[in-house]
Amino acid sequence: MRSYKAKMVTPIRLPSREERSRNLERAGYNVFNLDAAAVYVDLLTDSGTGTMSDAQWAALVRGDEAYAGSESFHRLREAVRDVMGFEHVVPTHQGRGAENVLYGALLGEGDVAGGSSGRERPVVLNNTHFDTTRAHVANQGAEAVDCPVEGAWDRTVEGDFLGNFSVERAREVVDEVGAERVPVVVLTVTNNSAAGQPVSMANIRETAAFADEIDATFVVDACRFAENAHFIRERETGFADRSLAAVAREQLSYADALTMSGKKDGLVNIGGFAAVRDPDLLERTKQRAILYEGFPTYGGMAGRDLDALAVGLREAVDPPYVAERVEQVATLGELLSEAGIPIVTPTGGHAVYVDAGDLLPQVPPGAFPGQRLVCELYREGGVRGVELGSFAFPGADRPEYVRLALPRRTYWREHLEHVAETAATVREQREAYTGLEIVSEPPMKELRHFTAELRPR
Structure with missing residues (x-):
């Protein structure tokens, strides 16, 4: 049981699947370019997105x-x-x-x-x-x-x-x-x-x-x-x-x-x-x-x-807060694992990392399997995560991970269950997904994942 209670809430809305598909196209298949109001469960980052006491x-x-x-x-x-x-x-x-x-x-x-x-x-x-x-x-x-x-x-x-x-x-x-x-x-x-x-x-x-x-x-x-x-x-x-x-x-x-x-x-x-x-x-x-x-x-x-x-x-550094924080991340990891999603274990303290290369083996690294997974999580359930693989780190020898970062003191178990159900839907349809290619990117490639635009290959 949480050691806190809610004193303020913000309404959220799940757009229709058709809306989400249009939003993806307008965003150039980069979820950083989506409006926050068009996102249902936002796991893009844990940076500045939490709830203050x-x-x-x-x-x-x-x-x-x-x-x-x-x-x-x-x-x-x-x-x-x-x-x-x-x-x-x-x-x-x-x-x-x-x-x-x-x-x-x-x-x-x-x-x-x-x-x-x-x-x-x-x-x-x-x-x-x-x-x-x-x-x-x-x-x-x-x-x-x-x-x-x-x-x-x-x-x-x-x-x-x-x-x-x-x-x-x-x-x-x-x-x-x-x-x-x-x-x-x-x-x-x-x-x-x-x-x-x-x-x-x-x-x-x-x-x-x-x-x-x-x-x-x-x-x-x-x-x-x-x-x-x-x-x-x-x-x-x-x-x-x-x-x-x-x-x-x-x-x-x-x-x-x-x-x-x-x-x-x-x-x-x-x-x-x-x-x-x-x-x-x-x-x-x-x-x-x-x-x-x-x-x-x-x-x-x-x-x-x-x-x-x-x-x-x-x-x-209040022990109940940190313990609950880490346990919530572990809970999301357990729900995803039960849905057959390959994740990094043990889970860390702020996010669950999904292995997109394992989940979408037909998409080669040069076609950004992690970014494709990020897009499909949004299309299927309005869930926004972030790619931390070959798109975010060009030229680096890293796995094709997608990070689902939990804002602090913000979401409840029902939201985590929705994320797992969305990921399960993506997994069921995974063979239909092709890769992406970059249409435009900034000069500094170390930061390209923030603003670059892509399209399906």
Whole structure:
């Protein structure tokens, strides 16, 4: 039973199948181009799509909208210090804003930037770069290299912490390019691109030690830090008796800096921040924030949003909330498995990942089987997911996954049952589906899945 009750609801409507088919065509077979009102169950992302608590809504009212030094900023800074253990915080409008200001400060200035000094491009290592992270690294003239553990992208392999960073693979990269070309090591918790799998505390410590060994800045992408801490308590020896808040704080204690999308485990609809320990890096990050986000005590956010995020960070490490969150994702996974849908198991903390390559074997990777599955889930049931395969990550050697990400505190079991029934209908008709081809795409292919248009082959 949920540890909360609803105080506000929003009506949703399932358009007719004919409407949904027309909508797909108008959207260029890209569900990012659909109007939200035309979607019945929206699992496109868990970023900023959740439901805030009454305490967060109350916090909006006391927001201090002062341009500089607002009380709202001080309350956010206190929450970041208490929950995450960082003294220095620079607010941004969302997670990609944090990536811009932090990676720009780390990669885009001085001798480390290949473009400014004529040196070879710097290399950034990550357990797995997500789309915007990879794009921001590339935008600073650096090369993004993934270091997942063996089996991270193999659905037949099961493990407690398949989101881990492979230090062995990272050492191979360093041996090849030289430690001086690796100024930044990133760890994404949980590992969104690797089916949302968690990262162990032991691996966090090992990765931090490796970064220190090669004199690299160790950055944690902390947008799902509370969910990752839950898995550590549940699966890793020695943590079951520790509080969720203590585990969440320890896993971040090894980082030199972090980026945070408040739209995930901050439980808000907008906002984020970068947090750092080094005063010099803080100043460089603040100067970039002034240029791209706003004054460093509001960073593109209204004071009311700063206050809501401060409350959300504290709610995120409340054990009943996180347990229910993870259990709901597991329930969707169970319903899909019962319907014969191939998914990645065990399920992660924020989404279920469907193996579209397995479900639609007749559609080759170059014809985007994951994107075809995304389109048919919408056509058959108004369900919107997102492709995280060859369409979203061009040129990468990755499985053809479709992510069904659950907004926080938003949907109920009946919605999950509808998703499973829709997927079962798609499975029954799967042999009729052909692939897709791209009609138009933006110049930066790392971001093409947001706006590109396609058509059936």
